[in-house]
Amino acid sequence: MRGETPTTLKGAVVIDLAGLEALISKQPLLVDVGLADKKPENFPQDRLWLPTHRSIPGAVWFPGGGAAALDAEKEAAFLRRVDELVQGDRSRPIVTFCRPNCWGSWNAGKRLVMKGYTGVHWFPGGIDKWQEFHDTVAVEPDKAWDASMPK
Amino acid sequence: MTRTLRTVFAAALVTAFCGGSASATDPSQPDAGREKRWQEIAGYLFDDRDIVPTDTLIKIDAPKRAEDAALVPITLTMPEKDKIKSVYLVIDDNPAPLAAHVTFGPAADPGALQLRVRIDTYTNVHAVAETKDGKLFSTAVFVKASGGCSAPSGPSDVEAMKGMGDMRMKFAKGVEKKSSEATLMIRHPNFNGMQMNQLTRLYTPPRYIDKVTVSHGDQTVLDIVGDISLSTNPVLSFNFMQTDGQPMTVVASDTKGSRWEQSFQVPSAMH
Numbered sequence: 001m002r003g004e005t006p007t008t009l010k011g012a013v014v015i016d017l018a019g020l021e022a023l024i025s026k027q028p029l030l031v032d033v034g035l036a037d038k039k040p041e042n043f044p045q046d047r048l049w050l051p052t053h054r055s056i057p058g059a060v061w062f063p064g065g066g067a068a069a070l071d072a073e074k075e076a077a078f079l080r081r082v083d084e085l086v087q088g089d090r091s092r093p094i095v096t097f098c099r100p101n102c103w104g105s106w107n108a109g110k111r112l113v114m115k116g117y118t119g120v121h122w123f124p125g126g127i128d129k130w131q132e133f134h135d136t137v138a139v140e141p142d143k144a145w146d147a148s149m150p151k
Numbered sequence: 152m153t154r155t156l157r158t159v160f161a162a163a164l165v166t167a168f169c170g171g172s173a174s175a176t177d178p179s180q181p182d183a184g185r186e187k188r189w190q191e192i193a194g195y196l197f198d199d200r201d202i203v204p205t206d207t208l209i210k211i212d213a214p215k216r217a218e219d220a221a222l223v224p225i226t227l228t229m230p231e232k233d234k235i236k237s238v239y240l241v242i243d244d245n246p247a248p249l250a251a252h253v254t255f256g257p258a259a260d261p262g263a264l265q266l267r268v269r270i271d272t273y274t275n276v277h278a279v280a281e282t283k284d285g286k287l288f289s290t291a292v293f294v295k296a297s298g299g300c301s302a303p304s305g306p307s308d309v310e311a312m313k314g315m316g317d318m319r320m321k322f323a324k325g326v327e328k329k330s331s332e333a334t335l336m337i338r339h340p341n342f343n344g345m346q347m348n349q350l351t352r353l354y355t356p357p358r359y360i361d362k363v364t365v366s367h368g369d370q371t372v373l374d375i376v377g378d379i380s381l382s383t384n385p386v387l388s389f390n391f392m393q394t395d396g397q398p399m400t401v402v403a404s405d406t407k408g409s410r411w412e413q414s415f416q417v418p419s420a421m422h
Binding site: 037038039040041042043044047048049050051052054099127128132135136137 | 195244248249344345378
C-alpha cells in the first residue's frame with residue numbers, strides 16, 4: 001500500500017540516508033519489503049516480461065513481507081526468518097525499507113518492535129534515496145520467505 | 152630503491168582499490184550486474200546474434216536525471232541513416248524491457264527519432280540499430296529516474312481515457328532537402344497494468360498502444376511496435392522524405408483491439 005507515511009515509529013529509530021550510512025559499519029540486517037512487479041493480466045506471450053529487483057547491497061528481500069494484513073502463518077514465517085538471520089540476537093540493528101510512501105517498511109518495523117526487537121531502524125527513503133548516491137544490486141526473493149508464500 | 156618501488160606499488164594498489172570501490176558505488180559506472188542483465192535481455196530479444204557496441208551508428212540523448220519518470224524524453228540519432236533498417240529501444244531494468252521497435256520504410260528519413268518513455272528505476276537504457284545488412288549495433292546511457300511505471304495516467308482512469316485515439320500531427324521543416332519533420336501525438340492512457348487506482352486500490356487493467364503505422368502517400372514511413380513502457384499520450388517525432396500533395400496517414404491499434412486511422416495534410420513547400 002502506498003500513501004503518505006507517518007514521521008515516527010514508536011520503539012524504532014527513523015533514519016535518513018546519512019543515518020543508514022553511519023549504521024552500515026555495524027552490519028545491520030537490511031530488510032527490503034518492496035513488492036515484486038506483478039505481471040499485467042493478459043500480457044502478450046510474445047512480449048518479454050523480465051522483472052528485476054534492485055536493492056541495497058546485502059539486503060534480504062521479503063516481497064510483500066510488509067503487507068498490512070499478513071495472515072498469521074506468513075507473519076510467523078517473516079518473524080522466524082528474521083530471527084534466523086540475526087541468530088536470535090534481538091538487539092542487532094535491523095533496517096526496514098522499501099520505497100518512499102510505502103507503508104510496508106513501517107508495518108514490518110512495527111511488527112519487529114512488537115516482537116521485542118530493540119535495534120529496529122526504519123528507513124522511509126528506501127531504495128529511491130539510496131540509489132541517488134549509491135549503487136544497487138539485483139536481488140532475488142529470500143528463498144525461505146519465498147517458500148512460505150502460496151504459489 | 153626496492154623500498155621506494157614497494158611503496159609506489161603499495162600506493163598503486165591502494166589507488167586501484169579505492170578506484171574500484173568508488174566505481175562500485177557510482178551507479179553511472181558499468182558494473183557486472185548491469186552488464187549481466189543486458190546480456191540476458193539481449194539473449195531473449197536477439198537470440199545469439201552479435202551486438203557490436205558503436206559510437207557512430209546510433210546515439211542516445213536522454214536526461215541524466217529525469218524530471219518526470221513517467222515522461223522521459225529520449226532522442227535517438229542515426230548519423231549514417233542510409234544504413235539503418237530499424238531501431239530497438241530497451242530500458243534494461245523495466246519489467247518489460249523492450250519499450251519500442253521502430254522499422255523504417257521507404258518514405259522515412261531514419262536520421263532521428265524522439266519518443267517519451269516510463270522508467271521504473273535508475274537504469275541503463277540501450278538503443279540497438281539494425282542495419283540493412285542485418286547487423287546489430289548498440290549504445291547505452293544511464294538514466295536516473297524512478298517510479299515511472301506505477302505513476303497514474305491521469306487524475307482518474309475515466310479522465311485518462313477521454314478522447315482515446317484522437318491524433319494530432321505537427322510538421323516542421325527538415326534539416327535536409329526534401330526531408331521534413333513530423334511530431335505525432337496520440338491520445339491514449341497507455342495503461343500498463345502496474346498503475347493502482349487510488350480510489351479502488353485495484354490495478355487498472357493494461358490497455359496500451361501496441362502498433363502504429365505511419366504512411367506518406369502509399370509509402371510506409373515507419374512501423375512501431377510499442378509496449379507498456381511508452382508514456383501516456385504517446386508522442387513520436389520523426390523525419391520523412393516529403394512528396395508534395397501526398398497526405399500522412401496514421402493507423403494505430405491497442406491491446407484491446409481498438410483501431411484508429413487518421414490522415415493529415417502535409418503543408419507543401421516546407422523545404
